[in-house]
Amino acid sequence: MVKAIVGANWGDEGKGKITDMLAKESDIIIRFQGGANAGHTIVNDYGKFALHTLPSGVFYNHTTSILGNGVALNIPVLFKEIQEVVERGVPKPRILVSDRAQMVMPYHILLDAYEEERLAGKSFGSTKSGIAPFYSDKYAKIGFQVSELFIGADALMDKINRVCEVKNILIEHLYHKPLLKPEEIYKELMEYKRMVEPYVCDVSAYLAQALKDGKEILLEGQLGSLKDPDHGIYPMVTSSSTLAGYGAIGASLPPYEIKKIITVVKAYSSAVGAGAFVSEIFGEEADELRRRGGDGGEYGATTGRPRRMGWFDAVASKYGCRVQGTTDVAFTVLDVLGYLDEIPVCTAYEIDGEITTDFPVTAKLEKAKPVLETLPGWKCDIQGIRKYEDLPENCRKYIEFVEEKIGFPITMVSNGPGRDDIIYR
Numbered sequence: 001m002v003k004a005i006v007g008a009n010w011g012d013e014g015k016g017k018i019t020d021m022l023a024k025e026s027d028i029i030i031r032f033q034g035g036a037n038a039g040h041t042i043v044n045d046y047g048k049f050a051l052h053t054l055p056s057g058v059f060y061n062h063t064t065s066i067l068g069n070g071v072a073l074n075i076p077v078l079f080k081e082i083q084e085v086v087e088r089g090v091p092k093p094r095i096l097v098s099d100r101a102q103m104v105m106p107y108h109i110l111l112d113a114y115e116e117e118r119l120a121g122k123s124f125g126s127t128k129s130g131i132a133p134f135y136s137d138k139y140a141k142i143g144f145q146v147s148e149l150f151i152g153a154d155a156l157m158d159k160i161n162r163v164c165e166v167k168n169i170l171i172e173h174l175y176h177k178p179l180l181k182p183e184e185i186y187k188e189l190m191e192y193k194r195m196v197e198p199y200v201c202d203v204s205a206y207l208a209q210a211l212k213d214g215k216e217i218l219l220e221g222q223l224g225s226l227k228d229p230d231h232g233i234y235p236m237v238t239s240s241s242t243l244a245g246y247g248a249i250g251a252s253l254p255p256y257e258i259k260k261i262i263t264v265v266k267a268y269s270s271a272v273g274a275g276a277f278v279s280e281i282f283g284e285e286a287d288e289l290r291r292r293g294g295d296g297g298e299y300g301a302t303t304g305r306p307r308r309m310g311w312f313d314a315v316a317s318k319y320g321c322r323v324q325g326t327t328d329v330a331f332t333v334l335d336v337l338g339y340l341d342e343i344p345v346c347t348a349y350e351i352d353g354e355i356t357t358d359f360p361v362t363a364k365l366e367k368a369k370p371v372l373e374t375l376p377g378w379k380c381d382i383q384g385i386r387k388y389e390d391l392p393e394n395c396r397k398y399i400e401f402v403e404e405k406i407g408f409p410i411t412m413v414s415n416g417p418g419r420d421d422i423i424y425r
């Protein structure tokens with residue numbers, strides 16, 4: 001069976017933890033979109049890890065981890081990450097890289113940084129990992145597939161020259177930076193080839209066989225619905241689709257094979273980067289939630305920057321679950337809210353004097369004000385509880401309130417960062 005694990009919010013919902021947990025029962029875990037621009041934090045028997053590129057299934061002996069054709073493949077980052085997990089005692093993971101995955105080129109990272117510098121205060125809050133220039137080039141048809149590392153020196157050099165010609169016009173006249181040297185890029189690609197060669201695979205064919213063999217397959221999404229370029233808060237979005245539906249394309253699987261879509265929804269809100277964030281809170285209130293949030297605070301796994309904080313947003317989460325095609329909700333980081341006397345929840349938006357529970361397009365979203373309802377807190381630590389009935393009554397009420405507002409079944413409640421901190425309903 002194929003299951004997708006995706007986010008309903010702005011990312012950082014705890015998908016890594018849920019993937020690591022479900023990977024125990026899985027054969028294959030696939031990253032199908034995004035790149036090294038976001039991270040998953042995982043706490044397990046080996047310690048605490050921040051993965052950026054590797055799928056969150058690398059901690060088991062029995063799993064195969066795949067980087068699908070839809071990812072932005074940063075080869076040096078991938079190899080650094082493999083090295084790091086192995087150095088910390090994790091058995092060398094079995095990894096396959098799609099021959100159709102495209103590579104983040106050194107100039108993608110440069111161009112990302114140059115553009116952020118040019119935009120200055122009006123930037124999108126890019127992590128400068130080269131993701132936007134990478135996907136732009138992919139769809140402009142001047143990207144480099146892993147398979148192209150093997151086409152021979154002349155053909156590869158020829159393409160590098162053609163691409164550099166275009167890039168250098170921008171670099172010279174828009175950014176006023178040093179020009180790209182095609183020979184250096186070729187050398188770097190030969191280095192990438194050396195690193196990636198043992199892992200390259202016709203993933204499409206591999207997965208077709210795996211389906212025939214009845215393997216358990218997990219798709220692991222990066223970021224969340226609201227960062228999807230089509231259905232999110234455009235233009236403050238990421239550059240590849242964050243939706244389960246894209247899993248079929250970015251991994252190379254028939255869409256009808258995705259039987260379960262587990263959407264991870266966080267018990268409060270956090271976001272990185274710019275963009276409207278209706279239930280955002282500030283000052284002391286935000287600082288306290290940020291400090292207590294996640295596992296060791298709400299700070300970016302890739303950049304370390306403090307995340308923006310907010311109360312649970314039922315409007316955004318309902319929409320986020322809907323566009324994912326949710327079959328199950330995993331409701332995460334609930335334990336963090338145990339310190340609050342009262343817990344505000346954003347249940348509707350007020351836009352131009354009208355109340356709505358439908359998530360609007362960006363121009364309207366920017367005008368939205370939160371309508372808050374307040375629930376009583378449970379004022380205790382719920383970590384370690386394993387049965388739903390054992391949760392404090394107010395905690396169950398919070399879960400059931402959220403479930404009713406979003407309209408999708410919460411079948412898992414995560415009450416701690418560890419693998420076993422989970423309550424099935």
Ligand code: GDP
Nearest residue numbers: 012013014015016040041294333414415416417
């Ligand atoms: P992802 O990008 O969706 O995988 O999410 P992140 O890894 O960025 O953020 C989740 C953070 O919350 C990580 O530090 C996790 O270890 C932590 N986490 C996940 N689930 C829970 C939970 O139920 N409770 C607590 N306290 N932390 C959690």
